[in-house]
Amino acid sequence: MTQPPHDEPTAADPEELRQQVENTRSELGETVEAPAAKTDVKARAQEKAGQVKEQAADVAGQVKAKATEVARQVQDKLPDPVKNKAAQTAGQARAKAAEAGRLWEEKAPEPVRRQAACSAQMARNNNRTLLLAGAGAVALWLLLRHRKG
Template identity: 50%
Template sequence: MSEPSDDKHTTTNPDEMREQVERTRAELGETAQALADKADVKARAKDKGAEVKERTVEVAEQARQRTVEAAGHAKEKTAEVAEQAAAKAAELRTRAARAAHTVQDKVPDPVKDRAAQAADQVRDKAAQAGGVWQEKAPEPVRRQTAQGVRLARENRMLVLAVAGAAVVVWLVLRHRKG
């Protein structure tokens, strides 16, 4: 602030005194402004709020960037897993088709004829049961059944291979008993 007045430092020159007065006024003005800034709680709160807002925006942007990166990584992993699952499903379909052909090649013609007759009977009975089902089954149960049917249709070769193998096993067991 201002320096203490000593007889040694005082000047009698009017120009020097004016300079000293101007310096003292400037220092006093700065000191008064600093005190006013400290006393202005509203302005300080506003400044602090602006700082907090700025930091919040920065943190939110960083979080957004991390989220975008994580979503991209998850999308890549999901695509990778879906690709692997599709490859495995194709491999299983191929194996099931080979197994079905092997079973069909080994089954004698009379057994194939009986299986075709049984399949026709099953279709007829299934059509009858389907009519009754549509009339009496609750909606949630019908939805679940429709989903199961859709899956069976999508994996028809696998279902046919399993059904063919089951018929062969049944016929073999029946033949041994009789």
């Protein structure tokens, strides 16, 4: 038999020896898993994509909050006649949109209506993605605009 390494105590009984073997196996498994995890490109890419997605969602939330804040500030500074005219115009626009919707229901062919409804549902289901894409487009536009200036 070989002698145990000098830095490890010998086992006093078989159960202790089993425990030492199990500990050694566990340590070797962890040692092998570390480089393997680094070479798993797909898992690392998915992890990075998750991080980027979270960051984008955070930025989109910040952009939305800032836009809401600016809109409130602008609205607070508007004179009452302008606010009243805007409300009146918005009401007229809603009425025209409703009329356009009714005409759409009457005049559009069934396959076109079905496809439009499907697209609208898809947009509702993916509103976060659409918001992120919009925020990204705005950020890109601002970046390009800033570089030109």
